[in-house]
Amino acid sequence: MRTLPILLLLLSPGAVLADEVYLRGGGRISGVIVERTDDKITVDIGAGRISVDPSSVERISQGPSDLSVYRDAAAELDPADVEGWRALGRQAMRKGLASQAREAWNHVVAALPDDAEANEALGRVFHDGRWMKEEDAYRAQGYVEFEHEWMMPEERESILSERSAREEAERQELDARIAADEEDRALREAEEEASRQEFWDSRMPPSGGVAYWDWGVGPSVWPGEPLAVGAEW
Amino acid sequence: MMRSLVQHRIPVVLAGLLAGLLAGWAAACAPAPEGPPPDPTVDEIVAAHVAARGGAERIHALRSMRATGLAYASGGRVAPVVREIERPGRIRLEITYQGLTGVYAHDGEAGWQVAPLEGRFDPEPLPAAVAAPSVDQLDIEGPLVDWREKGHEVTLAGRAEVGGRPAWELDLRLAGGAARRDFIDAESWMLVRTETERVVGSRRVEIEATFGDFREVGGLVFPHAIETRAKGRPQGLRFVVETIEIDPEIDDARFRLPP
Numbered sequence: 501m502r503t504l505p506i507l508l509l510l511l512s513p514g515a516v517l518a519d520e521v522y523l524r525g526g527g528r529i530s531g532v533i534v535e536r537t538d539d540k541i542t543v544d545i546g547a548g549r550i551s552v553d554p555s556s557v558e559r560i561s562q563g564p565s566d567l568s569v570y571r572d573a574a575a576e577l578d579p580a581d582v583e584g585w586r587a588l589g590r591q592a593m594r595k596g597l598a599s600q601a602r603e604a605w606n607h608v609v610a611a612l613p614d615d616a617e618a619n620e621a622l623g624r625v626f627h628d629g630r631w632m633k634e635e636d637a638y639r640a641q642g643y644v645e646f647e648h649e650w651m652m653p654e655e656r657e658s659i660l661s662e663r664s665a666r667e668e669a670e671r672q673e674l675d676a677r678i679a680a681d682e683e684d685r686a687l688r689e690a691e692e693e694a695s696r697q698e699f700w701d702s703r704m705p706p707s708g709g710v711a712y713w714d715w716g717v718g719p720s721v722w723p724g725e726p727l728a729v730g731a732e733w
Numbered sequence: 734m735m736r737s738l739v740q741h742r743i744p745v746v747l748a749g750l751l752a753g754l755l756a757g758w759a760a761a762c763a764p765a766p767e768g769p770p771p772d773p774t775v776d777e778i779v780a781a782h783v784a785a786r787g788g789a790e791r792i793h794a795l796r797s798m799r800a801t802g803l804a805y806a807s808g809g810r811v812a813p814v815v816r817e818i819e820r821p822g823r824i825r826l827e828i829t830y831q832g833l834t835g836v837y838a839h840d841g842e843a844g845w846q847v848a849p850l851e852g853r854f855d856p857e858p859l860p861a862a863v864a865a866p867s868v869d870q871l872d873i874e875g876p877l878v879d880w881r882e883k884g885h886e887v888t889l890a891g892r893a894e895v896g897g898r899p900a901w902e903l904d905l906r907l908a909g910g911a912a913r914r915d916f917i918d919a920e921s922w923m924l925v926r927t928e929t930e931r932v933v934g935s936r937r938v939e940i941e942a943t944f945g946d947f948r949e950v951g952g953l954v955f956p957h958a959i960e961t962r963a964k965g966r967p968q969g970l971r972f973v974v975e976t977i978e979i980d981p982e983i984d985d986a987r988f989r990l991p992p
Contacts, residue, residue, distance in 0.1 A: 523854050524856055525845070525990075526834070527833075527834055527835055527847030528833070530833075530834070546832055547831050552854045553854070566832075567832055593803075593811040594813065596812040596813050596831060597832070598830060601809075601811070602809075620809065622809050623807065634807055634968075641967070643966075649963065649966060652965065719837070
């Protein structure tokens with residue numbers, strides 16, 4: 501079974517211990533602490549390093565992390581072991597290890613370019629008789645990208661038109677308020693709107709897209725592409 | 734690639750066998766109840782829906798729930814998620830992505846987050862733009878149960894079709910002012926879709942959530958597949974629920990903004 505090597509590594513007394521950094525409120529950073537000073541704790545999360553102020557940390561524990569288990573298993577796998585990489589890719593996906601999953605599935609698709617599971621796991625879709633990137637498929641279907649979301653051109657034009665009309669109406673209203681000696685209140689509201697827009701603008705990553713949570717509440721944008729190895733946050 | 738999740742399985746009718754095996758429970762997997770007449774009223778639709786879910790008594794008895802599973806986003810991104818909900822009106826979601834676990838919670842009065850996924854490592858209030866939608870999710874029973882007593886308004890908008898199946902469309906105006914449309918499958922009486930409008934940035938977006946893969950857990954029926962997207966857009970979020978725990982003990986502090 502392809503899962504056996506992974507389990508054996510987990511149980512092995514020689515398995516590399518990793519670090520679980522617990523933040524106040526239940527947040528966690530799982531990986532390997534590579535630096536620890538009075539000012540920061542830096543953790544290798546498998547897709548780069550992330551640093552956090554020690555004052556944000558509630559406690560740190562050591563134990564086999566999902567990342568260390570993956571790395572150990574990957575080191576043992578023959579590059580040509582397609583089914584081994586498939587099992588490892590599935591495991592990494594289930595643990596949310598995006599970079600590691602991508603690495604594993606890339607091994608599969610290198611050997612089996614039309615493997616449906618691997619292509620889907622890599623975010624590709626089957627369109628027009630071939631596997632392609634999701635955005636290419638959207639483009640081929642006539643969707644356009646606007647503010648990190650894909651939509652039909654008519655919807656984009658409608659949004660832009662509404663926005664233009666609203667901005668014009670707001671400008672006229674602001675002028676009228678100023679003229680009516682309500683400058684202070686008008687400026688405050690403009691600042692609040694700018695602040696709201698700044699909030700959304702600050703959360704637009706290069707990729708990842710807006711996330712709509714209608715089953716509980718979650719991050720307003722999905723994290724972007726896994727960081728390149730060595731990238732810093 | 735997001736596969737459609739509208740196709741759903743109605744729980745297998747095992748009423749006779751289960752009644753014998755599970756002495757302390759009523760039929761854990763009730764057959765699809767006899768439905769209302771061809772032109773039902775709101776009350777008849779809601780009654781059939783509540784019965785299909787497991788019945789009002791079981792729903793009222795539900796104190797807390799924990800669901801674990803995987804969230805799939807575009808680009809092949811997958812993240813384990815844990816969703817906890819507890820009376821009266823508390824909710825918490827944990828999502829783990831690339832070694833980072835974020836917490837997003839609401840204690841019924843205020844929402845908060847710890848969002849290392851967004852580079853935010855300390856507990857902080859949820860931004861208003863994000864907190865507002867979460868208020869709709871706080872009712873563990875769902876807004877259709879005892880809707881009058883809860884101060885909601887529900888009207889029958891008419892017939893609709895969801896995933897090629899007939900459904901009843903209900904218009905809801907929640908007590909807090911939010912509006913949404915609920916679609917009840919006309920054969921299984923399960924909630925198969927909701928549509929709500931949200932303000933995202935400077936524009937209004939219609940969000941649809943589709944529910945499928947209904948399975949019985951502890952005498953109640955829950956969807957194990959949820960898909961949310963902005964209407965008319967190809968990208969969305971897909972949730973695959975793997976386990977549901979009924980009435981787990983959850984420390985109330987998990988829902989409150991840490992000091």
